[in-house]
Amino acid sequence: MGVLAPLVAVFLAFVVSGLIILVFITTYSLSDRDLQRLAEVGLPAELTAELGVMSDQVFPRREAFLDRVTEILGAEAAGVHGERLAETALTRENPIHVYGQIFKAALKDRNGWGNVLYRATPLIFTGLAVALAFQCGLFNIGGEGQMVMGGFALTWVGFTFAGLPWFIHLPLCILAAVLMGGLWGGIAGWLKASRGVHEVVTTIMLNWIAVALIQYLTMAYKPPESWIPHTYEVAKSAQLSRLWVYLNPLGIAFPKSNLLNTCVFIAMVVVVLVWFLLKKTKIGYEIRAVGHNPSAAECAGISVPRNTILAMALAGGLAGLVGVNQVLGYKHRFRYGVMEGLGFDGIGVAFIGRNSPFGVVLAALLFGILDQGGLAIDVSTHVPREIVMVLKATILIFVVLGTELTKRLLRRLQKREEARA
Amino acid sequence: MMATLWAILASTIRLAVPYTLAGLGGTYSERAGVVNIGLEGQMLSGAFAAVAVTNILGSAWLGLLAAIGVGMLLGLIHGVVCISCKADQIVSGLAIIIFSAGITVFCSWLLFDKTQIKAIATLKVPLLHEMDFFKAFFSQIPPLVFVTVLIVLVSHVLLFKTVIGLRLRAVGEYPKAADTLGVNVYRMRYLAVVISGGLAGMGGAYLSLEHAHYFVKGISAGRGFIGLAAMIFGKWTPLGTAGAGLLFGFGEAVKPYLPKVVPSQFIDMVPYLLTIFVLASAIGRATPPASVGIPYSKE
Numbered sequence: 001m002g003v004l005a006p007l008v009a010v011f012l013a014f015v016v017s018g019l020i021i022l023v024f025i026t027t028y029s030l031s032d033r034d035l036q037r038l039a040e041v042g043l044p045a046e047l048t049a050e051l052g053v054m055s056d057q058v059f060p061r062r063e064a065f066l067d068r069v070t071e072i073l074g075a076e077a078a079g080v081h082g083e084r085l086a087e088t089a090l091t092r093e094n095p096i097h098v099y100g101q102i103f104k105a106a107l108k109d110r111n112g113w114g115n116v117l118y119r120a121t122p123l124i125f126t127g128l129a130v131a132l133a134f135q136c137g138l139f140n141i142g143g144e145g146q147m148v149m150g151g152f153a154l155t156w157v158g159f160t161f162a163g164l165p166w167f168i169h170l171p172l173c174i175l176a177a178v179l180m181g182g183l184w185g186g187i188a189g190w191l192k193a194s195r196g197v198h199e200v201v202t203t204i205m206l207n208w209i210a211v212a213l214i215q216y217l218t219m220a221y222k223p224p225e226s227w228i229p230h231t232y233e234v235a236k237s238a239q240l241s242r243l244w245v246y247l248n249p250l251g252i253a254f255p256k257s258n259l260l261n262t263c264v265f266i267a268m269v270v271v272v273l274v275w276f277l278l279k280k281t282k283i284g285y286e287i288r289a290v291g292h293n294p295s296a297a298e299c300a301g302i303s304v305p306r307n308t309i310l311a312m313a314l315a316g317g318l319a320g321l322v323g324v325n326q327v328l329g330y331k332h333r334f335r336y337g338v339m340e341g342l343g344f345d346g347i348g349v350a351f352i353g354r355n356s357p358f359g360v361v362l363a364a365l366l367f368g369i370l371d372q373g374g375l376a377i378d379v380s381t382h383v384p385r386e387i388v389m390v391l392k393a394t395i396l397i398f399v400v401l402g403t404e405l406t407k408r409l410l411r412r413l414q415k416r417e418e419a420r421a
Numbered sequence: 422m423m424a425t426l427w428a429i430l431a432s433t434i435r436l437a438v439p440y441t442l443a444g445l446g447g448t449y450s451e452r453a454g455v456v457n458i459g460l461e462g463q464m465l466s467g468a469f470a471a472v473a474v475t476n477i478l479g480s481a482w483l484g485l486l487a488a489i490g491v492g493m494l495l496g497l498i499h500g501v502v503c504i505s506c507k508a509d510q511i512v513s514g515l516a517i518i519i520f521s522a523g524i525t526v527f528c529s530w531l532l533f534d535k536t537q538i539k540a541i542a543t544l545k546v547p548l549l550h551e552m553d554f555f556k557a558f559f560s561q562i563p564p565l566v567f568v569t570v571l572i573v574l575v576s577h578v579l580l581f582k583t584v585i586g587l588r589l590r591a592v593g594e595y596p597k598a599a600d601t602l603g604v605n606v607y608r609m610r611y612l613a614v615v616i617s618g619g620l621a622g623m624g625g626a627y628l629s630l631e632h633a634h635y636f637v638k639g640i641s642a643g644r645g646f647i648g649l650a651a652m653i654f655g656k657w658t659p660l661g662t663a664g665a666g667l668l669f670g671f672g673e674a675v676k677p678y679l680p681k682v683v684p685s686q687f688i689d690m691v692p693y694l695l696t697i698f699v700l701a702s703a704i705g706r707a708t709p710p711a712s713v714g715i716p717y718s719k720e
Binding site: 024025060061139141191195197198200201202204205206208209212213215216219344347348351384386387388389390391392393394396397400401403404405408 | 456458502506507508509511512513515516517518519520522523524526527528530531534643646649650653684686687689690693694696697700701709714
């Protein structure tokens with residue numbers, strides 16, 4: 001039942017977006033076959049010959065197409081035949097074909113898969129950040145802010161302590177990321193626990209405070225000769241290597257431009273750790289108890305304020321790990337542009353994954369596929385890549401609706417059972 | 422000296438408009454009990470609709486109407502998800518933000534083949550704009566500012582001095598009591614959410630038609646969230662929101678004049694810091710309407 005709702009939501013979202021593609025994406029072009037057919041239906045031969053010039057041109061809009069026709073044929077001939085030409089030239093994009101292109105580009109070869117995993121890794125972290133907080137009944141919108149704070153702290157440790165060996169430097173960086181992200185999340189948790197301020201508002205505000213702060217810090221630590229808004233480079237001892245460095249010697253061909261790096265293994269370990277924490281430890285039990293029923297938990301001796309702060313801090317720490325992929329594994333410098341939006345996407349990932357650790361992984365992979373595939377359709381079809389954002393949003397809306405409708409359906413079935421008994 | 426002060430004042434008033442409109446939208450919605458995070462998305466969509474309709478039909482006023490309409494439509498969608506389907510209001514708002522970000526660029530490519538669109542007309546008041554004095558005046562303080570002031574005053578009267586305003590507020594504080602008195606909770610909340618979207622859309626139209634004279638991808642740039650901050654800092658009242666909008670506008674207006682010591686990013690942080698402060702402080706704390714965020718089910 002749990003897996004069904006998101007799948008149905010994804011399907012419905014694809015249908016809705018497919019309708020948008022079908023209705024709104026129109027192009028006009030006259031192929032040789034079109035001209036042949038027009039000649040058979042009665043278009044004068046000289047006109048068909050003249051129009052042959054246009055056979056490889058594609059026009060995004062009707063006016064542009066008709067303008068060209070008028071150019072070639074002259075105003076009166078265009079006036080007589082224009083409508084029929086436009087009708088014949090009209091082509092729509094087949095949504096199934098577009099979706100096929102998305103999945104093919106993302107999954108057809110190792111390079112595609114590699115990039116999908118690279119894109120999914122930060123989403124796993126931010127998704128877990130939202131999911132873990134939700135287990136405690138808290139709405140953590142602050143993934144964006146916690147991520148950048150942790151990411152900057154990680155970068156700072158990375159370029160400040162340059163002389164250390166990698167097995168000390170790397171864990172130190174990761175620790176800095178978790179602590180700083182955890183601190184940022186903990187602020188929101190503390191405000192809720194001690195002052196009762198709703199965490200949605202505080203996390204949203206803290207997001208933008210963090211973004212403004214790290215933008216200032218990035219400029220403060222920018223190499224003077226560089227025009228790009230990024231910081232100094234992190235020392236080699238803290239950098240993560242791309243996977244092709246390990247896979248190519250083993251005989252597995254992996255392109256050198258592929259961005260997948262060893263952080264993906266860290267992500268997998270973290271997923272298992274979070275699952276273990278939530279399901280098998282006392283801390284996880286208390287967090288979930290507070291999430292299910294705070295007053296019952298309080299009666300059982302579980303401290304609601306303490307677990308609120310703890311859950312938000314852990315969530316913040318998880319979000320902070322994004323920097324390990326984006327900074328240590330990719331740019332080796334801190335740059336907000338590489339991380340922008342990952343926090344918000346994480347909220348979507350968490351909800352589509354039903355706030356469970358393994359669901360988050362699946363949802364993150366889906367988003368990774370959509371992001372990677374979206375780049376491809378921008379080039380190979382006439383559909384702009386922003387359709388991927390529309391897809392993500394509609395999936396989210398349908399998941400939210402679906403969760404609610406499923407709950408109500410279950411409640412109604414339950415009532416019917418009780419009435420019968 | 423006087424010229425600089427006048428310039429800062431005019432700039433403050435100009436910059437305050439989007440924050441005030443967005444915050445007003447949030448006020449209407451939250452006073453009725455529905456959290457509308459999607460203001461940012463409604464603003465962005467309004468901005469695009471304004472420029473698109475202006476360029477296609479030639480009139481900026483039609484563009485403004487289109488923006489309000491698009492904002493209302495998104496508000497209606499938010500309402501259906503939150504009020505009728507009783508689903509999670511935060512996530513719905515977030516989905517509207519992502520959707521707007523995608524669909525605006527999508528439509529921008531489809532209709533104009535580029536993502537930076539210059540508005541071909543501006544909002545001109547029919548008779549007054551002929552006169553030189555008004556032309557100069559309106560270039561400093563655009564006509565929409567006066568519309569905004571009017572809306573703020575009307576909202577204040579509407580929310581606090583009329584029966585319908587009382588009902589709207591009742592629905593946000595204790596809907597069950599309002600329901601027993603015969604107030605249609607759902608209809609009141611729908612009204613509030615649609616007004617909310619329309620105001621945010623108007624704010625977006627101001628951004629693209631008056632402020633920048635351009636639509637660019639992501640033109641709203643977080644102003645919807647600052648609008649939420651203005652609403653909270655203004656304690657969920659129209660006048661307070663307008664005051665907060667002016668305050669945040671002042672912060673943005675004064676940025677170029679600051680000494681180098683104060684980094685501009687710290688000014689950017691001020692609205693958010695103030696909001697957290699006013700929510701958490703022991704003195705003068707801002708409390709939201711009691712039933713905000715809780716879907717209502719008629720028993």
